[in-house]
Structures are given as C-alpha cells and as structure tokens.
Amino acid sequence: MVDAAREAILTTAEGVRLSGFMSRQPRHHNKGLAILLHGWEGSSDSTYIRTTGRFLFNRGFDVFRLNLRDHGPSHHLNTGIFYAVLLDEVFDAVRQISEAEHGKPVMLAGFSLGGNFVLRIARRCAMQAIDNLRQIISISPVLDPDKATDRIDNSRFILKYFLKKWRRSLTIKQRLFPKRYDFSAIMDVDNIREMTERLLARYSDYDSATSYFRGYSLTNNDLQGVTVPTTIITAEDDPIIPVEDFYNLHTSPATRLIVQPYGGHNGFLEGWRLNGWYERVMVEAFENA
Template structure:
C-alpha cells in the first residue's frame, strides 16, 4: 500500500462527509490506552502564561520519541482527531503530549488574557520546555488546522532559534490565509454554525470567570465570524481591523521558504475552509514536503469504514524514519 496515496471509498469522498466525520465522536469510541495513561501538566512560560496539557507515556519506555499534538481553533486536547491520532501514535510506541492553546479545553481560568492566534511565543516556549525535558530522546510536532499554522510558524522560527530535540513537523490542513478562511467559514452555513456555537460558549466561559474584565454581550448576537472578530478586536486589542490581525499569522508566498527543519504539509484539494490555490503559490525550502490529496476535506483524510485517518500512517512512517541528524 502506497502510504502517500489516499483512495477512500466513494461514499467517503465528499468533502462535507470527510470534514464532519473528522470531528465525529463515534471515531473516538472504544478503549484508548493513550488517554488512560494521560497525566495532566500545566506549563508556565517565561512570560507567566500557563498552558494545559496531557502527557501519555508508554508503560515500558521504547524511546521512539514524543509527539506533541496541537489542535485547531476551538478544538482541544479532547477533540476527536487529537484523541484518535494520539491513540494511533501511542499504539505504535510513541509517547504523546496533547497541548491546549490558551482558552481551549478546560483552561480558560489559567490566564486573564484571552486567546489570539498571533500569540506564538507562548506556544514555542511550551514546546521548547517539553522538548528539553525529553532530551536526549527525539521530539516531533503535529498540528491540525490552526494548530497546523502554529506548527509551521514554529518550524519557521526554528531556523533562527532551534528547539533542541525537535526532529520533524507535520501540518494537517493548515490555515495559511485566515482572511480567506474566515470568509469561507462565513459562507458555509453548517461550518459557520459549528464555529459560532463553540466560540460563543468559549467566550461565555471566559466572561463568567473574569466578569470584571470582559463583557462579550455585544458579540453574542452576531451571526458571522468576521464581524465577531472585528468587535472583539475593537474592544480588547490594539488591532485596528480583522485584516490587520489576520496578517499577523498569515503564511503565504515566501513565508515558509526559510524552514530548515524537516516538515510535511498535508492538505486536500476539496478542503471547504482552506483554498488549495494558496498551497500551490507557496515557495518552500528543500526540507519541506507538500502533499496535496484530491479528497480529505478539512482535517479528514479518512480512508475506510473504520474511519481511520490516512495521515496517521504518514506520521508514523515519517517519525520512525527521521534520522538522528534531522
């Protein structure tokens, strides 16, 4: 079987089916040894930011290495695609660390400030701490959607400031141009409803925890992501517009050409959120591998009736074959 070829059955090919099933809870049913072994960890960065994560170690150390998983926007360490990917990696002998971005999962209480996708330094700091603790064993990083964007920015930053022990990066369905992605979400009723519900719930939790600091009532009746972003930024940030904010974590054209860390980017031509044209316009370095599949939707890439993620096999193959010098 060619590990780089995804050929799902006809009923699993529609982008909408792939995208919905990627986060469907039924995929995570059954015993999960990775979850059973998980231990909660709170990492404190040099700037005092606290991030919540879960470390799962093998009962018998196999020294294959540790994989750090980053979820997407309004996902968490408990997202289906994180749990299933972690289960697969754990079953193949890897330790797994599931890191929550700020204000994701049950972590809203850990920081007074709210989450912004431009807050890269705190995630880099957390990844560096995890990697330092693993020395001399190898560490790998895999991110999904917005987490994939973070993973690529971390890989880029490593060209100037390497993270000791970090050997490979894999980015699944990464957001490259958040301005375009926002428009696509707003134009898709089902996807828009999904993200509006999750974002409103997250903001409500934050407001309840810090009622003297936040009042998001002006956002709750807005029916699109762009306008919610504009209103949030106008009141609680120094950004003058969503466009300016989005440019702070956009990855297009030459933005990834300086990556030296071995990096794999996986996307689908039929992704309903991320335009595939943006990937064709990327100018990448020799250390970056771009895989574009005809099917897969967003974060899907499911390949059979068991609804397993095809990219899981790619990750294992990539991480197991990473050379010590990578």
C-alpha cells in the same frame, strides 16, 4: 492513551500558563514523543486529537496533547484571551516539552489553526532551534486566515459550528473574569468576521480584522527558511482552506507538500474502519527521522 494521561501545566517565560496531557509508555523506550496541537475551538480531547494520539501511542510513542490558551478546560489559567497571533507562548511550551525529553526525538503535529502554529514554529526554529525536534507535520493548515474566515462565513453548517463553539468559549471567559470582560455586544453577531472586528476593537490594539489576520498568515516566501523536516498535508476539496494558497507558497528543500484530491478539512479517512490516512504518514516520517 487516555488512561495513561497525566495533566501538566506549563508556565512560559512570559508567565502564560498552558495545559496539556502527557501519556507515557509503560516501559522505557527510544521511539520518542509526539506533541499534538488542535485547531481553533478544538482541544486536547477533540476526536481527531484523541484518535491520532491513540494511533501513535499504540505504536510505541509517548504523546503530549497540548491545549492552546482558552481551549479545553484552561480558560481559568490566564486573564488574557486567546489570539492566534500569540506564537511565543506556544513555541515556549513546545520547547519546554521537548527539552524535558533530554535528547529523545520529538515530533510536532498540528491540525487546521494548530497546523498554522506548527508551521510558524518550524519557521522560528531556523533562528531559535529546538535541538531534538526532528519532524513537523501540518494537516489542513490555515495559511490565509482572511480567506478562511470568508469561507466559514459563507458555509451555513460550518459557520453554525464555529459560532456555537466560540460563543461558549467567550461565555466561560466572561464568567471567570466578569470585571474584565463583557462580550454582550458580540454574542448576537451572526458571522465570524464581524465578531472578530468587535472583539478586536474592544480588547486589542488591532485596528481591523484584516491587520490581525495578517499577523499570522503564511504566504509567499514565509516558509522558505524552514530547516526542520516538515510535511504539509492538505486536500483539494477542503471547504475552508483554498488549495491555491499552497501552490503559491515558496517552501524550502526541507518541506514536503502532499495535496490529496479528497480529505476535506482534517479528514483523510480510508477503509471501512474510517482510519486516518495521515496517521501512517506521521509514523513513517517520525520513524525515518
């Protein structure tokens, strides 16, 4: 899959540029295309994206690994910084990728924050359809980012991981656009919530992290209108996403919820080879679309 990958830069209707990597099968086929979307501070080269992409590619699917803004090697493409509320640009990118397939079936899969994005795309498709988008798979999706942030901040190892990745990302952005950004007042903060508060106060119109988080949360009836067949996979032992959030969702008949007792966050490994269990669910859903 990696050897076959070719970089693509997508320009959305609003002029935002997003990067990704398309891996085409060597021979023409009708199996379709899988679009993969990583989580916060991940990228098209994250291990779970590459292993999932490889699994799908080896089973005959084309694979497009899409980067969110300011993720992977894409900080230079846009002056503005990444916010999780920026759904329009991701939706438009998925629409462009899908339409370029000229009717061939497309599956969209997202992980963690990427799982949140694909669920919001599923909701939007009820009003703005992407005709050949046949299946959506959401793995360990963030539903309530306010709760998820507290869980990250209260887990020393997870917090250390995200602080390191986010600081690195902000450092790259500041180096590329030194006249626009100065994150020095943010870098010494030791928790995600306070970093978010300070970033929003200086570089957004949001008055608090709570109001920002509300902008991309998925609760109650938010998924009730989904019409694209959608599968949500989560685990009771996820250290970031409370399983209770999923039981409180009122979903549509097109949505299937799978709750595993174990799997952690983006885990779901099985067998001595530690293969991803959800990969088989993806293939089954896509081939039966």
